[in-house]
Amino acid sequence: MSMLLGGFDIGGTKCAAVLGVAEDGRVNIAEKRSFPTPETAEATIGWFCEAMADMQRVAGGAGPLQAIGISCGGPLDSRRGLVLSPPNLPGWDRIDVVTPLKERFGVPVALQNDANACALAEWRWGAGRGASDxxxxxxxxxxxxxxxxxxxxxxxxxxxxxxxxxxxxxxxxxxxxxxxxxxxxxxxxxxxxxxxxxxxxxxxxxxxxxxxxxxxxxxxxxxxxxxxxxxxxxxxxxxxxxxxxxxxxxxxxxxxxxxxxxxxxxxxxxxxxxxxxxxxxxxxxxxxxxxxxxxxxxxxxxxGLGESVGDAASLSVALQALE
Incomplete structure (x- = not known):
């Protein structure tokens, strides 16, 4: 069964929105948008929402969006969906990035730090497949x-x-x-x-x-x-x-x-x-x-995912949100 997943990678200088299809133990990137990180968290979240909505329109027949995953440098609180003042994101102090996306898209949303997100991606779709540790x-x-x-x-x-x-x-x-x-x-x-x-x-x-x-x-x-x-x-x-x-x-x-x-x-x-x-x-x-x-x-x-691990990372967090 294929699943349409959304991903949001938040970086200090650049952000990316990704739409991907996960099926049969692999993930394929359907659409991607990148943008310099806006000055405020509110503007960044707003940019992602517009980018994701646009990508859904372009992807058309790929089916309904199932979940969204967010990858961001720590520290953060994944359980409450809060970004906790990462050194590369000044002003992001206890920012709730999960709730606005849940409200806008009506799907499960999860947040993980970028290393954890990459680990999930490699484990599901890359060089870590088939191993439990x-x-x-x-x-x-x-x-x-x-x-x-x-x-x-x-x-x-x-x-x-x-x-x-x-x-x-x-x-x-x-x-x-x-x-x-x-x-x-x-x-x-x-x-x-x-x-x-x-x-x-x-x-x-x-x-x-x-x-x-x-x-x-x-x-x-x-x-x-x-x-x-x-x-x-x-x-x-x-x-x-x-x-x-x-x-x-x-x-x-x-x-x-x-x-x-x-x-x-x-x-x-x-x-x-x-x-x-x-x-x-x-x-x-x-x-x-x-x-x-x-x-x-x-x-x-x-x-195993090479230079595409960053794109797959946030999508692996979206898959985890479903589970």
Whole structure:
């Protein structure tokens, strides 16, 4: 049986409205609208309502809308449908995003943080299919986790389960999630760039050269992308940065393997794009840190939904709302 689902992804700079059809263990995007995030929550919700109504008109024969899912960065209260002042959404203080959509469209509506939503999507339609214990790691702008345990989403006492980026992996290091040496500090787009700048500055001041930063005046232009491009071309310092990142990623995974004993860990974004460079380093560190019997039961795989995981995420929350 096919179901028409609506999705609303709320970001600090951009929002997206998605209409998708879920059937036979897969989801197909029927319509999508994107828009820069308006200045107020009220305007953002209003924009989504108009976009969704327009997409329904365009989709026409796809059938009646069954449910709407909302994906948003935390903190939030999924049980009451409240967004609780995320750092990337100033002014969104205890904003009820669920009730206005229920009233406008007359269907079940649910809210989840973005990592949880991505975990649900990968579990239903991506690399987590068929497993009952799955961890999804975002590994993009930040490092967060969504946890599927015993076939159910686990969000914790107040929706804060899975904030693995805050774990400290080293006494010092690049700052992520407000903490030097954190998992997010080493394993996120911004963290990798900061680590690359620190290593490049020391290297250049010592008389060395590197392809991803030709001089101290170029430090601000260093990004995770330029580092990985240089590493793929064989640049020695870039390879050292990638080694540092992959080693910490392996150590972070070992904590999750030992603590949760999952069947599968699905890693998105940067890992999915850079698996060839990262996987050998990650697996070596993981094998040296994790309990062997737990590691034998766990697969480490890239996102199966790839760049479309964000679109599928909010739709997976809509499907959860029906259940």
């Amino acid at each position: 799955v961890v999804f790691l975002t590994f993009g702008t930040g490092m967060g986790a969504g946890l599927i345990l015993n076939g159910k989403l686990y969000s914790g006492a107040n929706d804060m389960a899975g904030e693995v980026g805050h774990m400290r992996l080293e006494p010092d290091g690049p700052v992520g999630y407000g903490k030097a040496g954190s998992f997010e500090g080493f394993c996120s787009g911004g963290g990798i760039a900061r680590l690359g700048r620190l290593m490049a500055e020391a290297h250049i001041r010592g008389g060395g050269r590197t392809a991803f930063c030709r001089g101290l005046e170029q430090l601000d232009a260093v990004t995770a992308k330029t580092i990985f491009e240089a590493a793929a071309a064989g640049d020695a310092l870039a390879l050292k940065v990638v080694d540092a990142v992959g080693t910490r990623l392996g150590r972070g995974l070992a904590v999750l393997v030992d603590l949760l004993n999952p069947e599968r860990i699905v890693i998105g974004s940067i890992y999915a794009r850079q698996e060839a460079l990262l996987r050998p380093i990650v697996m070596e560190a993981l094998a040296s840190e994790a309990l062997p019997i737990s590691l034998q039961a766990c697969e480490i795989v890239p996102s």
